[in-house]
Amino acid sequence: MNTTANGNGLAIDVRGLNKHFGDKHVVNDLSMQVARGEIFGFLGPNGSGKTTSIRMMCGLLTPDSGTGTCLGYDILTESDEIKRRVGYMTQKFSYWDDLSIRENLDFVARVYGMPNRREAVERALEDLGLATRSAQLAGALSGGWKQRLALAACLLHEPELLLLDEPTAGVDPKARREFWEQLHQLAARGISVLVSTHYMDEAERCHKLAYIAYGRLLAQGTADEVVASQRLSTWSVEGDDLATLSAQLQGAPGVEQTVAFGTALHVTGRDAQALADTLARLAGPGRRIEQAQTSLEDVFIHMMSGAEDNMARKKKEAS
Numbered sequence: 001m002n003t004t005a006n007g008n009g010l011a012i013d014v015r016g017l018n019k020h021f022g023d024k025h026v027v028n029d030l031s032m033q034v035a036r037g038e039i040f041g042f043l044g045p046n047g048s049g050k051t052t053s054i055r056m057m058c059g060l061l062t063p064d065s066g067t068g069t070c071l072g073y074d075i076l077t078e079s080d081e082i083k084r085r086v087g088y089m090t091q092k093f094s095y096w097d098d099l100s101i102r103e104n105l106d107f108v109a110r111v112y113g114m115p116n117r118r119e120a121v122e123r124a125l126e127d128l129g130l131a132t133r134s135a136q137l138a139g140a141l142s143g144g145w146k147q148r149l150a151l152a153a154c155l156l157h158e159p160e161l162l163l164l165d166e167p168t169a170g171v172d173p174k175a176r177r178e179f180w181e182q183l184h185q186l187a188a189r190g191i192s193v194l195v196s197t198h199y200m201d202e203a204e205r206c207h208k209l210a211y212i213a214y215g216r217l218l219a220q221g222t223a224d225e226v227v228a229s230q231r232l233s234t235w236s237v238e239g240d241d242l243a244t245l246s247a248q249l250q251g252a253p254g255v256e257q258t259v260a261f262g263t264a265l266h267v268t269g270r271d272a273q274a275l276a277d278t279l280a281r282l283a284g285p286g287r288r289i290e291q292a293q294t295s296l297e298d299v300f301i302h303m304m305s306g307a308e309d310n311m312a313r314k315k316k317e318a319s
């Protein structure tokens with residue numbers, strides 16, 4: 001066991017992870033650290049390698065190269081120790097429709113041969129606020145309650161780390177908020193959480209974040225650090241015919257991206273002066289232009305389009 005990793009308080013500490021599937025380089029030199037008791041958000045477009053990374057970090061999938069520890073155990077040689085201490089909620093978690101919540105949890109506890117099965121099930125029901133619904137059939141539950149059941153199943157063996165792969169996909173905002181309250185309560189008890197998500201409000205609720213695109217980690221840190229790292233300047237334009245303005249701004253000096261946010265158009269770029277000059281010239285009278293805070297969403301969109309450009313350039317060079 002790597003005592004250094006345990007001693008330095010890291011739940012996950014991986015360096016230089018790579019994974020190929022055929023000729024696809026799905027995870028490219030990934031290094032990431034998650035502190036104990038931290039909620040760490042994992043973001044990135046579809047197919048960017050989040051699930052593959054999560055599976056490597058908990059020893060379910062062997063990387064082609066790279067090293068690391070999960071809860072102080074080597075991801076290459078101690079995966080059994082890791083699995084015992086990690087709760088993994090996959091994108092498509094399964095449960096039995098025609099069993100009740102309690103029966104589902106009891107079934108999972110039996111599969112894992114837990115010695116204190118009844119006690120563990122009661123505790124999970126209590127912890128996740130499922131006790132009053134324990135007799136309901138899982139198949140009749142709403143999406144939010146199903147996620148909660150899946151989380152309860154992950155917690156039965158009292159893991160130290162939760163790996164949650166898009167746990168709230170397709171769940172309504174109220175249920176998502178409640179789910180996140182649960183996650184914060186678990187983190188307050190010292191449980192570490194690595195959670196992948198596409199939702200911006202969820203990203204903002206994480207202690208730290210990493211953004212991955214096409215297998216490469218493009219930024220990691222607190223939300224403020226991630227925003228600051230991209231050194232973007234953003235302006236908000238309100239007024240008439242923003243769709244036409246958006247089209248006019250494409251490719252103009254200083255303009256790297258335009259994104260409609262409700263009644264405003266967010267215009268973003270790294271060259272603050274060129275961007276301000278362009279807006280003064282093109283945005284014209286009748287519109288309100290003001291400097292805006294660059295949001296996490298602006299930054300993610302910017303990173304994603306930059307990564308796409310890189311991939312497109314590489315494909316072009318190769319052909």
Ligand SMILES: Nc1ncnc2c1ncn2[C@@H]1O[C@H](COP(=O)(O)OP(=O)(O)OP(=O)(O)O)[C@@H](O)[C@H]1O
Nearest residue numbers: 021022024026044045046047048049050051052053
């Ligand atoms: N077992 C596998 N064999 C071949 N290709 C795979 C395998 N698993 C994943 N891939 C490919 O690797 C790439 C990354 O997939 P991965 O599921 O890790 O991404 P993701 O970021 O989790 O995506 P999403 O947000 O859609 O869940 C995708 O192109 C996927 O098709």
